[in-house]
Amino acid sequence: MxxxxxxxxxxxxxxxxxxxxxxxxxxxxxxxxxxxxxxxxxxxxxxxxxxxxxxxxxxxxxxxxxxxxxxxxxxxxxxxLQARRIPLxxxxxxxxxxxxxxxxxxxxxxxxxxxxFLPGDPPGESLVDIEATGRGLAQLHTAAQDYAGPASRYALEVPNLLDASLQRMLAAPTVDEPLAREFSALARDLHDRFATLPGLTRVHCHGDCHGSNNFMTDGPDGSRVAAFFDFDDTGPGLLAYELSVYLWVLLPRSLEMPASAAVLERWRRYLAGYTTVRAVPEADMAAIAPCLALRQFWIMGEYAGRIPVWGTQAMPTHWLRKQAPLMRAWIDLPTREGLSA
CATH class of the missing domain: 3.30.200.20 (Phosphorylase Kinase; domain 1)
Structure with a gap:
């Protein structure tokens, strides 16, 4: 033995x-x-x-x-948030x-x-529930504005989402030299893009509001109510990143598959729900598209950091080769005009 x-x-x-x-x-x-x-x-x-x-x-x-x-x-x-009657x-x-x-x-x-324990089911494809999810997230952000408790260990900003993730990816055995150069170049381009987007809004983010971390129930007046859970990735950070997470889940993972009308309508309803409570400044709307790439970098960095537990096939080389072109396409996605037309 x-x-x-x-x-x-x-x-x-x-x-x-x-x-x-x-x-x-x-x-x-x-x-x-x-x-x-x-x-x-x-x-x-x-x-x-x-x-x-x-x-x-x-x-x-x-x-x-x-x-x-x-x-x-x-x-x-x-x-x-609970003291301010946010369902969670x-x-x-x-x-x-x-x-x-x-x-x-x-x-x-x-x-x-x-x-x-929270009762209910995720919003799924219900447009009413998707809009209520956006509305609930905006209410959560508003209620968190005067939070004055312990500081967060982590911020949902470029250094943690992009830079730290890139370093984990570069150490992964499935990232070869051509991929390392490609991802590093894309990271530099993202830094340049965010340098042109000053004054972005910061909120206390849920961090992972992708549509499966909230359950829907009926409120006392019959309206749909979103209750949130799984705040493991919470932290202060970019509003644009927080909003991008839901769109990131919706978008196809292939350049050959454009987003369907149903997907675009879900995104419109999500934003509509959010903006009934809080306005989204134009600068933050412009930052949502590059934040899609930040989110993808973050998820790949998380996978890379879990190779000892999940194995190398959680992020195989053939899959990784598809990611940089996809992220480059996302960076210029017209998240307000093109998706709300």
Whole structure:
């Protein structure tokens, strides 16, 4: 038998039973009768059912390429928003008043957080729900304006989204020298583009509002209401980036496939919902298209940082060769005029 040391373990996956035991030890919420792994992605997410009928969601933070989890800022921002009646999955405090419990795992300590369970379904293709999502995000941004809690570890700005991501990509074994030159040139062009866009609006961003991190329900007046969750990527940053995330999900991943009329209508309705609450200055609208490329750089940097866990085929070379041309096409996308005509 060959023994591995802790430094040889990339990431373990605790069972639902193990998470249930940790929750009953750290939180005074009663007996967990059922706990199951829901999703293994950037983090590991579990659903819990308690004997008293309560449900909750546990998130076990995985090692992120960026560094430590942003727990103090995330929890404080969520409580700030909750106090201003923004519908969301609020964090649940432990017995000692903290918002995380660290589990001693083979690869090292990892933070476990617990959140309220949200009912409902994602907005999907419903135009009414998509518009309500945009409206809800604008209300969230407005409510966060006077946040004065702990500072964020991370900002959703060019240095973190682009520069740090590029460095992780350049270290990936599937990025060869031609790709390294191509991505580096594109990064320089993006820097030049953002240099022409001064005075962009900053907000406290959700960070990952792509249409599957909010659930829809009916409000007291019958209107559709968006409730938000999964603030793991939250932070202060560019409004244009925050808005670009939804469009980034909608757009085809091929230059040969133009966006359909249905996709364009979803984007229009999303913006329409947002702008019923908050105006989007022209400079920020102009920045949405280059922010699509920032988002793609960020996701590739996240994949590159997870190669020890996900493997090299999470970002194979043949896939990477398609990304720079796609991002260059996105940079000049007319996000207001062309998509709202």
């Amino acid at each position: 060959f023994a591995l040391n802790a430094q040889s373990i990339a990431q373990t996956t605790p069972t639902g039973e193990a998470i249930a035991q940790a929750v009953m030890s750290g939180w005074a919420l009663g007996t967990v009768k059922h706990c199951v792994l829901m999703r293994r992605g950037f983090n590991q997410v579990y659903e819990l059912h308690f004997d008293n009928g309560r449900r909750a969601i546990a998130r076990l933070s995985a090692e992120r390429p960026r560094g430590e989890p942003n727990i103090a800022y995330e929890a404080a921002l969520l409580l700030h 999955a609020a964090p649940l405090s432990t017995k000692d008043g903290a918002f995380s419990l660290f589990l001693d795992l083979p690869e090292g300590p990892r933070a476990l957080m617990l959140f309220e």
